[in-house]
Amino acid sequence: xxxxLVFLSILLLxxxxxxxxxxxxxxxxxxxxxxxxxLAEKPEISFEGKVMSVITEKDSQYxxxxxxxxxxxxxxxxxIQTIKKEQPSIKxxxxxxxxxxxxxxxxxxxxxxxxxxxxxxxxxxxxDKKPVINLSGLPKGIYVISINKQQSIKLYRK
Numbered sequence: 001x002x003x004x005l006v007f008l009s010i011l012l013l014x015x016x017x018x019x020x021x022x023x024x025x026x027x028x029x030x031x032x033x034x035x036x037x038x039l040a041e042k043p044e045i046s047f048e049g050k051v052m053s054v055i056t057e058k059d060s061q062y063x064x065x066x067x068x069x070x071x072x073x074x075x076x077x078x079x080i081q082t083i084k085k086e087q088p089s090i091k092x093x094x095x096x097x098x099x100x101x102x103x104x105x106x107x108x109x110x111x112x113x114x115x116x117x118x119x120x121x122x123x124x125x126x127x128d129k130k131p132v133i134n135l136s137g138l139p140k141g142i143y144v145i146s147i148n149k150q151q152s153i154k155l156y157r158k
Contacts, residue, residue: 027054027063027071035061039073088147090155096136098155099126100147108149109133114142 023039037043041056052063052071091099100109109131111119122134133145135157143155 023073023075025054025071026074027052027061028069029063030067030069037061088151090145090153093132095158096134098133098135100131100133100145108147110146112144112146114144119143 025037025039025043025045027035027037029035035054037054037056041058044053044055046053046055047065050065052065052068054061054063089101091101093099109121109123111121111133113119119138122137124132124134126132135155138157140157143157145153145155147153
């Protein structure tokens with residue numbers, strides 16, 4: 001039995017190195033305990049004497065082979081869905097004013113000149129509560145608008 005388990009482990013090692021995040025190793029014990037290991041963590045599985053070892057960077061588990069009811073690999077599906085985050089956009093009202101349009105909260109809007117210096121902003125709000133940035137005091141040049149430290153938009157002032 002020991003030889004067949006070692007042989008099976010050797011056969012499965014290449015599969016573990018190519019494992020995707022949704023593949024897991026499950027070890028079930030005779031007393032009903034089930035322990036799962038994500039194969040993305042690349043667990044090292046070994047059999048020495050009467051002990052099965054599963055070692056990852058985060059954890060090490062040791063099982064007496066006689067107390068394991070079964071161990072197997074399984075592919076699981078996740079209920080996690082990708083949430084698309086709406087990116088703010090800029091609408092040019094005229095040569096001196098732009099509107100930052102976003103459905104999410106705009107807590108930090110910053111304006112930087114091309115040399116990285118932060119510029120002072122004159123912000124008012126439209127009737128529908130969208131920030132309107134007045135650029136009339138800025139000289140011609142290239143500017144970067146930073147929105148919530150998550151998006152940057154390049155702006156050319158002519």
